[in-house]
Amino acid sequence: MKAVVIQNYASIDDMELAHVDMPALTPGSVRVRVRAVGIGFVDGLKVQGLYQTKDPLPFIPGTEFAGEVDDVADGVTEYSAGMQVMGMVRSGALAEYVVVPAEALRILPDGISPEAGASFRANYLTAHYALTQRARLQSGEQLLVLGAVGGVGTAAIQLGKIFGARVIAAASTEEKREFALKLGADAAIDYTRPNWREELKELTENRGCDVIVDPVGGAISLEAFRSIAWNGRHLVIGFAAGSIPALPFNLPLLKGGTLLGVDLAQVPRREPDVYRRILRDLLRLLSDGRLKPAIGKVFEMSDFRGAFKALAGRQALGKVVVRVAP
Numbered sequence: 001m002k003a004v005v006i007q008n009y010a011s012i013d014d015m016e017l018a019h020v021d022m023p024a025l026t027p028g029s030v031r032v033r034v035r036a037v038g039i040g041f042v043d044g045l046k047v048q049g050l051y052q053t054k055d056p057l058p059f060i061p062g063t064e065f066a067g068e069v070d071d072v073a074d075g076v077t078e079y080s081a082g083m084q085v086m087g088m089v090r091s092g093a094l095a096e097y098v099v100v101p102a103e104a105l106r107i108l109p110d111g112i113s114p115e116a117g118a119s120f121r122a123n124y125l126t127a128h129y130a131l132t133q134r135a136r137l138q139s140g141e142q143l144l145v146l147g148a149v150g151g152v153g154t155a156a157i158q159l160g161k162i163f164g165a166r167v168i169a170a171a172s173t174e175e176k177r178e179f180a181l182k183l184g185a186d187a188a189i190d191y192t193r194p195n196w197r198e199e200l201k202e203l204t205e206n207r208g209c210d211v212i213v214d215p216v217g218g219a220i221s222l223e224a225f226r227s228i229a230w231n232g233r234h235l236v237i238g239f240a241a242g243s244i245p246a247l248p249f250n251l252p253l254l255k256g257g258t259l260l261g262v263d264l265a266q267v268p269r270r271e272p273d274v275y276r277r278i279l280r281d282l283l284r285l286l287s288d289g290r291l292k293p294a295i296g297k298v299f300e301m302s303d304f305r306g307a308f309k310a311l312a313g314r315q316a317l318g319k320v321v322v323r324v325a326p
Contacts (some may be wrong), residue, residue: 001018001019001021001022001025001095001096001097001106002018002019002020002092002096002301003016003017003018003019003095003096003097003277004017004018004056004060004061004062004094004095004116004150005017005020005058005059006017006047006057006058006059006060006061006302007016007057008056008057008227009047009048009057009265010048010319011048011051011072011147012044012047012048012305012308012312013305014308015146015304015305015308016177017046017301017302017304018229020060020095021094022096022097023097023098023099024099024156025071025072025099026073026099026100027073027074027173028073028075028076028102029072029076029078029099029100029102030069030071030072030073030076030085030099030100030101030102030105031069031070031071031072031085031097031098031099031107032065032067032068032069032070032085032097032100032105033067033068033069033070033096033157033199033325034065034066034067034093034094034095034096034097034098034324034325035065035066035067035068035118035323035324035325035326036063036065036066036067036113036114036115036117036118036220036321036322036323036324037062037064037065037094037118037237037299037321037322037324038063038065038119038120038151038319038321039307039308039319039320039321040061040064040122040123040151040310040311040319040320041150041151041215041238041240042063042238043061043062043063043308043311044132044308044311046061046314047061047308053092055090059091059092059229060091060093060094060095061090061091061093061094062089062091062092062094062098062322063089063090063091063093063122064086064087064088064118064119064120064121064122064286065086065088065089065098065118065322066084066085066086066087066089066099066108066114066116066117066118067082067084067085067086067129067325068078068082068083068085068117069081069082069083069085070097072102074090079101079102079105079163084105084107084108084117085105085106085107085108085147086105086108086114086117086118086120087104087105087106087121088104088119088121088122088235090103091312094304094322094324095324096324096325098122100243102229103261106121106279107186107288108281109286110213110287111166112286112287113300114323115214115295115321115323116271116292116293116295117294118319118321119151119294119295119318119321120274120286120291120293121279121282122151122264123151123152123154123155123293123319124159124181124282124291124293125154125264125267125275125278125279125282126155126237126262126280127152127155127156127159127264127266128155128159128282129211129264129274129278130156130235130237130260130262131143131156131160131163131211131213131235132163132167132278133193133271133274133278134233134235134260134261134262135233135235135260136233136250137160137163137165137210137211138164138165138210139163139164139210140164140165140166141165141166141211142165142166142168142204142207142208142209142210142211142212142278143159143163143165143166143167143168143209143210143211143212143213144168144170144211144212144214144227145160145167145169145170145180145185145210145213146170146191146212146214146215146216146220146221146224147170147214147215147216147240148169148170148171148176148177148180148185148188149169149176149179149180149294149316149318150215150240150316150318151169151209151294151318151319152213152215152237152238153169153180153182153213153215153307154180154263154293154294154318154319155294156213157169157180157183157184157185157221158183158184158291158292158294160213160216160289162285162290162291164209164212166186167184167186167187168169168185168186168187168188168200168203168209169181169183169187169188169189170188170189170190170191170196170220171187171188171189171190171191172191172192173190175277175317176317177189177190178228178280179294179317179318181279184289184298184325185277187203189203190193191220191223191224195306197226197227198225201227201228204229207230208228208229208230208232208255209224209227209228209229209231209232210228210229210231210232210233211232211234211235211322212225212228212232212233212234213234213235213237213281214225214233214234214235214238215237215238216237216238216239216240216241216242217238217239217240217241217242217243217244217245217247218239218241218242218243219241219243219245220241220305221236221245222232222245222247225247225251225255225257225259226251226255228255228257229257230255230256230257231255231256231257231258232256233254233257233258233260233261234257234258234259235258235260236260236261236262237262238315240257247259258304267305293318294317294318294319295318295321296310296317296318296319296321297310297316297317297320297321298303298321298322299320299321299322300322300323301322301324301325302324303304303323307321309322318320
């Protein structure tokens with residue numbers, strides 16, 4: 001089969017498609033013919049060896065996918081060949097076939113495309129867990145979403161509205177702000193303007209934001225925390241800006257604010273019941289049509305590097321997807 005194989009941690013330009021053996025079934029596993037793979041910012045870091053944990057070389061990148069069941073191991077009864085599924089793995093999805101434990105899969109709801117299925121789990125699980133379990137977002141609260149048109153940002157906008165918050169999207173270009181408003185944000189601000197915090201103050205009637213979703217990091221994180229409301233909660237999700245900010249400890253004291261870390265990778269192991277409950281809730285919302293994954297540009301497998309470059313350049317609107325098979 002064809003797969004993207006990382007032989008050495010290097011630049012995106014050095015990544016190559018290769019022919020490798022099809023993965024064999026293991027006890028309790030399912031082999032899936034991959035149709036689409038969602039590419040996230042973390043995937044771009046992993047292939048360059050820049051993520052906080054490293055996959056042993058060589059490895060096939062890609063964590064989030066959708067496709068159809070090709071074969072199942074003996075004893076697996078909940079899936080059979082031809083079923084449309086979506087799933088998540090630590091790595092290995094950016095290939096024509098992937099083998100995963102049966103529990104890593106879910107049935108793709110009727111009417112949901114593989115591209116949408118591959119754009120769903122990681123971002124919506126992260127946003128749901130962050131808003132409900134960490135921030136305890138309440139109806140009527142002010143929610144500021146940094147990186148509003150990225151994968152986590154678009155999920156946070158939609159879920160924030162479902163949970164009853166007033167959502168303010170922060171984005172750097174007019175195109176991105178319009179995109180966020182179409183997703184349901186109540187307001188959108190340009191955080192590159194020198195006076196953006198004054199605009200935010202006006203939008204929140206001098207209160208500041210109750211909850212801040214922050215997958216960006218860098219200088220913008222410090223500025224946002226300075227605009228947090230009393231008893232506000234700042235959710236640390238990632239560092240797409242490329243730098244990790246250092247928060248002066250006097251700011252939480254003066255603001256009465258809380259810094260909360262969100263690491264979805266640890267939730268299935270540390271809070272398995274919470275993880276399963278959130279996933280059930282999200283699949284129900286997806287099936288009911290209340291959630292519509294914001295699919296950005298779709299790249300063909302032959303142009304997989306373009307997907308990684310789109311993320312690295314922070315120009316993507318919504319989730320970047322690689323279509324592995326039609």
